[in-house]
Amino acid sequence: MKTNKKPTMQDVAREAGVSTATVSRVLAGFKGATSDETAKRVRDVAASLGYVVNSVAASLRKERSSSVGLILADVANPFFGSLASGVEQTLTSQGFSVLLASSGNDADEEQRLLRLMAEKQVDAVIIASSAASGAHINEAIARGMRIVLVDSELPDVDADTVVVDNQAAARSAIEHLLDLGHRQIAIVTGQLQASFDRERLAGYQQALAGRGLKPLKKLTLGGDSSYEGGRTAVAQLLRKQPGVTAIFASNNLMSMGAITAVLEAGLRLPEDISLVGFDDMEWYPIFKPAISAVAQPAYQLGQVAAQRLLERFAADSVLPCTRVVLPTQLIVRASTAVPSPSTSALRSQALKTTLGR
Secondary structure, eight states: OOOOOOOOHHHHHHHHTSOHHHHHHHHTTOTTSSOHHHHHHHHHHHHHHTOOOOHHHHHHHHOSOSEEEEEESOTTSHHHHHHHHHHHHHHHTTTOEEEEEEOTTOHHHHHHHHHHHHHTTOSEEEEOOOOSOOHHHHHHHHTTOEEEEESSOOTTOOSEEEEEOHHHHHHHHHHHHHHHTOOSEEEEEOOSOSHHHHHHHHHHHHHHHHTTOOOOGGGEEEOTTSHHHHHHHHHHHHHHOTTOOEEEESSHHHHHHHHHHHHHTTOOTTTTOEEEEESOOTTGGGSSSOOEEEEOOHHHHHHHHHHHHHHHHHOSSOOOOOEEEEOOEEEOOTTOOOOOTTHHHHHHHHHHHHHTO
């Protein structure tokens, strides 16, 4: 018995052996939505069944304009530039546009930007949050916004998360310095609101404790994640603690500031002081001396976050939230060396001469 029932997208998906999301994106004309072979099969099945896309209904289903918001803590930071490239290249290849915004490491600004993204009717937001609490993100999720956390995580937020093991990464850096014989090791931290700052400090403390050493408050410096913050913190450290033999700067901008402060004090790397940075910069290998650093996969962080979002768009049912942890690598170069017991007096004299004290 024949029926006058019109074919549906589900009928096309079933006959073509794909998901309804794939059918939707192929028939909407998104380039790169799937392989050419699959796209042709979907179009052929749709034609044979007589399926016609209802453009009005499709618009209502989409509700948005195939755009994704990307909120970063600091767009001036090269690390976030690489992360943004990973997000953008992955999403634009699938027909999405990316709206980029910077929170300036401010939770209130994050909240404002999330509301702005909602007004722009983005399909989802990928956010590198620097907040200590996820109340503002939960508010956005409650309004129906898809969220993926990248670079930092918030235990009170149920969302897909893509991070590195910051604690293990920092621990490996400090253990390297300890293995060289350093005991007076300073750390330059961020504001300790974001999870990565707290985890890197925990890794520093854990490494010291593992060798029976007590982390000293005077060797824990606040650098507010900026170049100038790192420079100021290390300059003060060198004035007050001339016995320190090594520094671990827990992000790339503070690493640059720390290097500047050491050189401005008339000291040498690594003869007078060893230094390990976090985030491997392109110029680290060619600097004299080449800088030791923890390298994290910035581009891949953005890429995996974007891929997780695409998986959610393509799924026919609600997917459980996942936590993806990507590996880091400690790259040992020439800025770290065995401490020389004879340099303390020379360093103190150099500091007195340079600083006029």
